[in-house]
Amino acid sequence: GQNIDQPTEMTATEGAIVQINCTYQTSGFNGLFWYQQHAGEAPTFLSYNVLDGLEEKGRFSSFLSRSKGYSYLLLKELQMKDSASYLCAVRSFNQAGTALIFGKGTTLSVSS
């Protein structure tokens, strides 16, 4: 089976840095994705990790440790528009081929 865990909610202030953690258990791991989703809108691709290490993309960075089944998304210089749900998703060839298995999402609230 597959289990993806991430915190339900987080809060932070503008300009701050926040780290959203994700742990997963799966067989046939073939990549971890982070998506941002505003309420009622489509998920938007943020980052992808398949090898261990850090991927940086502007204000967003994502880290992966395959041996620990652990990833985090780091958001820097938070802005109000970053208030959204952040979905950790795993691709597992043993489970759903190239489809994504999503975690429950972390709702981030950014305040001024």
Add this chain to the structure above:
Amino acid sequence: AAGVIQSPRHLIKEKRETATLKCYPIPRHDTVYWYQQGPGQDPQFLISFYEKMQSDKGSIPDRFSAQQFSDYHSELNMSSLELGDSALYFCASSLFGDRGIYEQYFGPGTRLTVT
């Protein structure tokens, strides 16, 4: 840049009726995925197609079927609708390509309400 197109954006049906949702992937993308997202839930994978052939199957009910046509657009057919089918239905597309990443790009979704 062209994005994934879904139609209709909103659909209201009664119990036991049928519904057809359409998805037009990003040009040159070869894979289409369907996801269902209930209120406050994460997206659940339903089914996918690669080069017009069904590639993977998730938690798609037997009442639902889908196909991908020669122009790569896909349709999700839903019959004997139940109240619990009320959800946002997302279509996503990706390109296998040589990078092996094939991130999925999501359409705006179809909000289905079953009354």
